[in-house]
Amino acid sequence: MMQSSPLNFRRTIIWIGRLVLGGIFIYAGYAKIFLPIMHPRPPVGVALAFFALQVGSYQILPPWGVNFVAHTLPFAEVALGLLLIIGWRLRIWAVLSTLLILGFFAAVIRSYAAGMQINCGCFATPEPLTIATVLRDGALAALAVVMTVFTFIEARKPHPWSATQST
């Protein structure tokens, strides 16, 4: 019986998803916490309060919800990004990151459809929310969904490196 390759199509997609989404999450969280585009860099409190303005511009949450999200989301993004790349308990973090990206995607679609002229706030830059933002978030959401589905499918099979070779 032939043993499956360690890097078949699904596993390649999982690896790409982990690296791309993990990297993007880490950078997005880091950018919100430290505002690296600014010189000199502002204190973390100022950076998070500025991010709160951008969360508020979506007009989805009440002020207390905006402050909660603004002060927790960037750290959650960094943590999720690291956990995706490390790969420990991958299915849990794949599901959570997919839900998070789908949440972002829904917020972006809602704001774009309502004609709200706001900044995306995705990477703490003054980037207007345009159709390009919608397409980018859509592509990331699709990658996250496919990665998560493939993660569950692959988890049902024995790992290629631990599979016993039959004679």
Add this chain to the structure above:
Amino acid sequence: MHRLRRVDSFVLSGLVALALLFAPAFGVSAGQSAAVPDIDPHAAVGSKNAPIVMEVFSDFQCPACKTLFVTTNRQVMDNYVSTGKVYLIHRDFPLPMHAHSQVAAQYSRAAAHVGKLEPVEQALFDNQEKWEQNGDVDGTVAAVLTPAEMTKVRALVKSGTPNALIQKDLALGKFYNVNQTPTTVFHAKGQTFPYSGVMSYEILRNFLDQLGK
């Protein structure tokens, strides 16, 4: 005697230089307005020495600008501008898609030069739906000014003086990459934070408090 004076002036210069060097470390600064170009003092409210400067690029015919003015900036004026914490600069950014916003900007700028920016700004935003339908910017402004003030405003508008100032604001907006209204640019401690869209006062207050720390 002369030598003593020379020593005194030398010591004094040294102390001034030291004070300038260490002032930022103790949070002492000359106010952020020094770092902001092209300020028309007539179109600004508050203390020039305030630690935070807010430049609001606005279009009188834009509904979101009205919302920002009515729900947020009025409270900022009451609680931060009047207490010397924020220097608020009105920047005109009339968008070409709005038929009467250029005229409204001219009247507001002229009113600013006769010391009546706030009541005229308030009147233009409060009656936005009316004058954007009938184009009667002149009548809307006249309702909140005395006849003498209105004569001066009309003369200024006719002279074209406000246009030059509006063009300066537009050029500055392009420098900041402003592509929509309202856009607010915050300046504090040498940093610049551009923000597009409406802000809730509750959330903005938190940001201003953090900036002022």
